[in-house]
Amino acid sequence: MSALLEVEDLVIRYPAMGRMRAALTRQPREFDAVAGVSFAIEAGQTLGLVGESGSGKSTVARTLMGLKRADAGRIRFDGRDITDASAADYTRLRREIAMMWQDPTGSLSPRLTVGSLVTEPLRIHGKQADMNAEAKRLLEMVGLPEHFAGRFPHQLSGGQARRVGVARALALDPRLIIADEPTAGLDMSVQAEVLNLLAEMQGRLGIAILVITHNLNVVRHITDRMAIMYLGRFVEVGPTERIFRAPCHPYTEALLSANPEPDPDAARTRITLPGEMPSPRNRPAGCEFHTRCPRAKTLCKQNAPRCEAHTGGHEFTCHFPICGK
Numbered sequence: 001m002s003a004l005l006e007v008e009d010l011v012i013r014y015p016a017m018g019r020m021r022a023a024l025t026r027q028p029r030e031f032d033a034v035a036g037v038s039f040a041i042e043a044g045q046t047l048g049l050v051g052e053s054g055s056g057k058s059t060v061a062r063t064l065m066g067l068k069r070a071d072a073g074r075i076r077f078d079g080r081d082i083t084d085a086s087a088a089d090y091t092r093l094r095r096e097i098a099m100m101w102q103d104p105t106g107s108l109s110p111r112l113t114v115g116s117l118v119t120e121p122l123r124i125h126g127k128q129a130d131m132n133a134e135a136k137r138l139l140e141m142v143g144l145p146e147h148f149a150g151r152f153p154h155q156l157s158g159g160q161a162r163r164v165g166v167a168r169a170l171a172l173d174p175r176l177i178i179a180d181e182p183t184a185g186l187d188m189s190v191q192a193e194v195l196n197l198l199a200e201m202q203g204r205l206g207i208a209i210l211v212i213t214h215n216l217n218v219v220r221h222i223t224d225r226m227a228i229m230y231l232g233r234f235v236e237v238g239p240t241e242r243i244f245r246a247p248c249h250p251y252t253e254a255l256l257s258a259n260p261e262p263d264p265d266a267a268r269t270r271i272t273l274p275g276e277m278p279s280p281r282n283r284p285a286g287c288e289f290h291t292r293c294p295r296a297k298t299l300c301k302q303n304a305p306r307c308e309a310h311t312g313g314h315e316f317t318c319h320f321p322i323c324g325k
C-alpha cells in the first residue's frame with residue numbers, strides 16, 4: 001500500500017540574480033533552496049520538518065500547497081501524481097490537504113466573525129450545509145464555546161486564534177494538515193493546549209499532519225517521525241523518539257542539546273555551533289555542514305557523505321555519525 005503523501009527527490013529553486021548580472025559574474029541565475037528531499041507520510045501519521053530559519057521548510061510547504069512549482073522530483077498524494085497539478089486541480093486538492101498558517105490572527109480576515117471564518121472553506125468549495133450548525137460543530141471540535149461564533153479575530157487570545165485556525169483546517173474533513181509553526185508566539189501552557197488539540201484530532205480523526213517548526217518540543221510532543229533539514233537537504237530522518245534518544249548526525253545532536261529537557265537528569269551539554277548557516281546560493285564543498293561541525297575531519301571538507309540507513313527507517317548523511325554506522 002502506498003503512503004498518503006510521497007515526495008521524491010524534490011528540488012525547488014529561486015532566482016539568485018538577474019540575467020545580466022548572472023552573465024557578467026558567470027554565476028548561476030538560480031539556486032536550490034530545496035535540493036532533493038524525499039519523504040513519505042502514511043495516513044494518520046505525523047511528520048515533523050525541523051531546521052533553522054532558511055533551511056527550506058516553508059518552501060517545501062508552499063510547494064505541497066501548490067503555491068510554488070517543483071523544479072524537479074515528484075509529489076504523489078493518495079497515489080496520484082500532483083507534481084504538475086493545475087490551479088483547478090489544487091482547488092480540489094485543498095479539500096484533502098489543509099494548511100494551518102503560521103500567524104493565525106494575521107491570516108484571519110478581521111471583518112469576518114469566527115462563525116463565518118470557520119465555515120468559509122465550506123462556502124469557497126460550494127458545500128451545501130447549515131452554516132450555523134457547522135460553525136457550532138467545528139467550534140465544539142476545537143473546544144471553543146458556541147457563542148464564540150459571534151466574536152471577531154481581534155477579540156481572541158493567541159490560543160483561541162490557533163483553535164479557530166485548527167477549526168478552519170478541519171472544515172472540509174481533510175486527510176492531511178500542513179501546520180506551519182503551530183505554536184509560534186504562544187506561552188508554554190497555551191502551546192501545550194494547542195499541541196494536545198492537534199494530537200487529539202490526529203488520534204480521533206486519523207488525519208495525517210506535517211508539522212513545520214524549529215521548536216523541538218513541538219516535534220517531540222506530536223510527531224511519529226522527524227526530518228532534520230540543513231541547507232535544503234535532510235541530514236537525518238527517522239522515528240522521533242529514537243532520534244531524541246540517539247541522534248546520528250552532529251547537527252541533530254547540536255539542535256537537541258540546545259533544547260531544554262523536561263528531565264534535568266537527562267539534560268545534555270549544550271553544543272554551540274560556530275557561525276551561521278551558509279547560504280544555499282553558495283554551498284560549501286564536501287559535507288555541507290563541515291564549516292560548523294565540531295566533529296569535522298579532512299574527509300568532510302573533501303567528500304560529500306552518502307545517505308546511510310539504520311533499521312526502522314532511520315537515515316542520516318554523515319561520514320562520522322555519533323551513533324556508529
Ligand SMILES: Nc1ncnc2c1ncn2[C@@H]1O[C@H](COP(=O)(O)OP(=O)(O)OP(=O)(O)O)[C@@H](O)[C@H]1O
Pocket residue numbers: 014015033051052053054055056057058059060279280
Ligand atoms: N521568494 C524567495 N525568493 C528568493 N529566495 C527565497 C524566497 N523565499 C525563500 N528564499 C530563500 O530560500 C531559502 C529557504 O527559505 P525558507 O523560507 O523555505 O526557509 P525556512 O526554513 O522555512 O525559514 P523560516 O523558518 O525563516 O521560514 C532561504 O535561503 C531563503 O532566503
